[in-house]
Amino acid sequence: MSPVDRGITGRQPKAVQSALAVLESVARAGAGVTAKEVCEDLGLPPATTYRLLNLLVGEEYLVRLPDLHGFALGRKVAGLAGWASPAQVPTAAREVVADLRGRVRHAVHLVVYSGPVLRCVDVDPDHPLRSVEAVERHLHASAVGKLLLAEQPDWREVVHPRRMHALTPRTVTRPADLDAELRAVRATGLATQAGQLHEGVSCAAVAVRSPSDVLVGALAVSVAGEDAALAAARAEGARDHARQLGPLLG
Amino acid sequence: MRVAQWLRSPTIGQAGGGRAMGQRSVPSRLPTRSPVAGLRRRGLSFPEVLAQSVSALAPSAAIVVVPSIVLVESGAATLPAFVVATLLVLLVGWCLTQFGRRMAAVGGTYSYTAKGLGPVGALVGGWALLVGYAAVAMSALTGAAVYTAGLLGARPTPGVVAVLAAGLGVLATLCTVRGIQLSARVALALEVLSIGVVLAVLGVLLLGARGGPGSAAPVVDAPVTWGGVAVAVVLGVTGFMGFESAATLGVEARRPLVAVPRAVLWTPAVAGLLFVAATAAQVVLLRAAPLDVLTSPVPVAELADREGLVLLRRVLDLGIAASFLACVTGSTNALGRVLFSMGREGVLPARLGRTHDRFETPHVALAVVLPAVVGVPVVALLAGGGPRAVLTASLTVSAFGYVVAYVLACLAMPLFLRRIGELTAPAAAGGLVAGGGGLVVLVGAMAGITVSGDRAVVVVFLAAMLPGLAWTAWLRLRDPGRLRPVGVYDTATASSVLPGSVPAGRRR
Numbered sequence: 075m076s077p078v079d080r081g082i083t084g085r086q087p088k089a090v091q092s093a094l095a096v097l098e099s100v101a102r103a104g105a106g107v108t109a110k111e112v113c114e115d116l117g118l119p120p121a122t123t124y125r126l127l128n129l130l131v132g133e134e135y136l137v138r139l140p141d142l143h144g145f146a147l148g149r150k151v152a153g154l155a156g157w158a159s160p161a162q163v164p165t166a167a168r169e170v171v172a173d174l175r176g177r178v179r180h181a182v183h184l185v186v187y188s189g190p191v192l193r194c195v196d197v198d199p200d201h202p203l204r205s206v207e208a209v210e211r212h213l214h215a216s217a218v219g220k221l222l223l224a225e226q227p228d229w230r231e232v233v234h235p236r237r238m239h240a241l242t243p244r245t246v247t248r249p250a251d252l253d254a255e256l257r258a259v260r261a262t263g264l265a266t267q268a269g270q271l272h273e274g275v276s277c278a279a280v281a282v283r284s285p286s287d288v289l290v291g292a293l294a295v296s297v298a299g300e301d302a303a304l305a306a307a308r309a310e311g312a313r314d315h316a317r318q319l320g321p322l323l324g
Numbered sequence: 325m326r327v328a329q330w331l332r333s334p335t336i337g338q339a340g341g342g343r344a345m346g347q348r349s350v351p352s353r354l355p356t357r358s359p360v361a362g363l364r365r366r367g368l369s370f371p372e373v374l375a376q377s378v379s380a381l382a383p384s385a386a387i388v389v390v391p392s393i394v395l396v397e398s399g400a401a402t403l404p405a406f407v408v409a410t411l412l413v414l415l416v417g418w419c420l421t422q423f424g425r426r427m428a429a430v431g432g433t434y435s436y437t438a439k440g441l442g443p444v445g446a447l448v449g450g451w452a453l454l455v456g457y458a459a460v461a462m463s464a465l466t467g468a469a470v471y472t473a474g475l476l477g478a479r480p481t482p483g484v485v486a487v488l489a490a491g492l493g494v495l496a497t498l499c500t501v502r503g504i505q506l507s508a509r510v511a512l513a514l515e516v517l518s519i520g521v522v523l524a525v526l527g528v529l530l531l532g533a534r535g536g537p538g539s540a541a542p543v544v545d546a547p548v549t550w551g552g553v554a555v556a557v558v559l560g561v562t563g564f565m566g567f568e569s570a571a572t573l574g575v576e577a578r579r580p581l582v583a584v585p586r587a588v589l590w591t592p593a594v595a596g597l598l599f600v601a602a603t604a605a606q607v608v609l610l611r612a613a614p615l616d617v618l619t620s621p622v623p624v625a626e627l628a629d630r631e632g633l634v635l636l637r638r639v640l641d642l643g644i645a646a647s648f649l650a651c652v653t654g655s656t657n658a659l660g661r662v663l664f665s666m667g668r669e670g671v672l673p674a675r676l677g678r679t680h681d682r683f684e685t686p687h688v689a690l691a692v693v694l695p696a697v698v699g700v701p702v703v704a705l706l707a708g709g710g711p712r713a714v715l716t717a718s719l720t721v722s723a724f725g726y727v728v729a730y731v732l733a734c735l736a737m738p739l740f741l742r743r744i745g746e747l748t749a750p751a752a753a754g755g756l757v758a759g760g761g762g763l764v765v766l767v768g769a770m771a772g773i774t775v776s777g778d779r780a781v782v783v784v785f786l787a788a789m790l791p792g793l794a795w796t797a798w799l800r801l802r803d804p805g806r807l808r809p810v811g812v813y814d815t816a817t818a819s820s821v822l823p824g825s826v827p828a829g830r831r832r
Contacts, residue, residue, distance in 0.1 A: 104825075105821070105825050105826045108744075108745055109744070109745055109746045110745045110746075120746075120748060121748050121750075124746050124748065128425040128426065128581070131425075131426070131581055132425065132579065132581040132582040133579075133582075134579075134820070137816045137820050137821050138426060138427070138816060139354070139816055139826070140354070140355070140815040140816060141744075142426060142427060142439065142743075142744050143743070143744035143745055143746070146816070146821045146822070146825055146826050147821060147822035147825050148820060148822065149819065149820055149821060149822060151822045152822050152823055187823075188823050189822065225819060227365050227366045227819075227820065228365065228366030228367075228578050228579075230366075230578065231579075253367075286356055286818060286827075287356040287818070288356065288818050288819060288823070289819070290823075
């Protein structure tokens with residue numbers, strides 16, 4: 075059904091190679107490269123190049139810049155590379171988090187976002203997460219995951235509705251319910267989960283935004299029990315530190 | 325408003341302006357917020373996007389009503405001419421996909437035209453598109469009311485139809501304000517119902533068809549003439565109007581650069597198939613029928629009546645009413661979104677660019693549309709216009725509007741591709757042929773080849789175009805700065821590129 079299936083099948087290795095070559099060419103040339111330049115760079119016929127570019131833009135691996143003739147790598151590319159690259163967190167940012175930990179008695183964690191990927195880069199050493207992998211993978215169930223999903227143009231591209239597994243009885247598994255929740259997240263800049271990832275643990279996360287308003291990370295607090303309001307109240311106290319982190323991470 | 329001010333800022337003006345092709349594009353800072361933010365983003369699945377285009381086209385109403393009208397005029401030329409009309413519309417659709425694959429617009433062909441012909445061409449096409457959507461909504465509303473009256477067993481007197489039209493119009497508008505997903509799903513359900521009903525009715529009639537030719541046979545099989553071909557092509561093309569309206573869902577569709585072009589191409593393909601098949605069936609049926617059946621308003625329904633299939637006729641009425649109602653919601657959705665775009669650009673009052681906080685629909689634009697869409701047909705009916713005359717006259721006015729919008733968008737396509745340095749020979753040829761073909765259809769329609777057959781509708785159409793043309797001229801002469809943002813679409817934002825690859829702009 076998808077155009078990838080229709081336009082390029084597994085039996086057309088040449089087309090797949092060309093598409094990847096187009097992607098590489100844009101990556102090499104940098105943001106703003108035009109279709110004509112890609113064409114010249116690769117020596118492909120113009121019509122083929124344009125078709126492949128449009129295909130990659132349709133799938134959001136590439137983005138057309140506002141002038142409509144320049145291309146840049148899309149946020150989906152971060153999803154390809156996100157797991158491999160080690161996240162660098164400036165010392166100044168770690169100090170802000172440490173300062174917050176010194177003031178409160180619950181767990182404080184720092185995550186950073188890159189496109190559709192999140193990484194737990196500074197887990198509270200005194201109250202470690204039960205499973206870093208679970209937080210990074212089950213975005214529909216974790217507070218930091220919901221913050222990320224709320225920022226996506228279409229969260230279904232990051233978490234397929236069929237992969238919304240029920241990790242606990244309280245996990246949100248209906249797309250419509252998650253939709254409603256993400257709307258609230260967008261309005262408040264704060265996401266919560268109460269016993270949705272692991273039973274008996276609640277978590278709330280506040281967004282860290284760069285000076286240009288891009289979501290770059292989140293401060294998460296976790297508390298025992300399944301009370302979302304309590305977690306949210308604790309996270310409200312972290313907003314100041316989240317604001318300080320913005321310029322450090324963005 | 326703020327967005328409009330931001331759009332008028334010099335960086336965007338530069339980005340939208342023509343730059344020599346092939347020259348390296350310098351990435352300007354990306355905005356953090358889309359200029360068309362506020363609509364519910366990326367929520368509609370492909371069937372729902374398709375439903376928008378299909379409902380605005382109203383295939384089941386078209387395939388029941390149009391073929392018999394054309395058969396009377398064109399005889400044996402009808403079927404081949406409908407194939408030609410389908411191909412022409414497919415070519416127009418293909419031209420529009422060249423835009424649709426590259427930009428996710430809310431203003432449909434209006435926003436597309438802006439990228440090729442600039443603000444003045446866009447506003448002329450955009451106003452024509454508004455007239456098209458509004459007039460077809462009025463026409464469909466009248467149609468829905470007429471057939472609902474039939475269903476309820478009431479005589480479709482102008483008064484009854486006016487009351488029903490007012491009620492149905494309010495209902496349809498509430499649907500569109502409540503949410504695009506709801507109205508798309510309602511339209512999808514209504515369309516599936518009505519197409520199924522029409523096909524079933526035609527099937528039943530074909531099974532019961534008697535052999536011998538009736539008195540209508542000489543008309544149905546009348547020899548092919550050039551005039552007949554022209555009538556059939558022009559009316560055939562007008563049967564597809566509205567197929568492009570998925571192009572107004574650029575923000576709301578999931579994967580819009582894939583879903584919108586596909587809907588714009590699939591809709592005329594499927595509708596064309598239905599159209600040709602239903603026409604073939606009606607040729608067989610009407611050849612065996614008496615002449616007065618052929619000249620009755622809805623021959624298929626008349627046939628069902630004569631066969632004693634009263635229930636079948638009721639079911640058919642239900643199907644057509646459903647299709648008309650879906651057409652009202654589809655056209656109103658599209659109409660509201662074109663106005664919304666103009667509001668966001670600032671060429672019309674910025675209030676039109678507001679969206680509802682909870683429903684995330686352009687509720688102000690939709691609310692402005694309601695009185696016109698309901699009011700005009702109700703007033704026309706109460707003033708003594710026959711329901712059928714109101715229906716066909718507004719349908720004809722809408723066809724003029726659509727064709728003008730299509731012609732401009734098709735001609736804009738090669739210019740747009742040239743500007744971004746992606747023009748190919750097939751695209752240039754396609755744009756010219758589609759634009760030229762559309763122009764021929766327009767001339768034919770202006771010369772009197774219309775569903776209503778009344779020259780007065782040309783005057784009505786021109787009168788409807790006048791405010792838009794005058795406003796465009798005034799802006800061009802007195803306030804050209806306000807024209808600069810024309811053509812807003814869902815631009816790439818800082819969050820849509822690989823983080824860090826393009827500098828982001830400061831927050832407002």
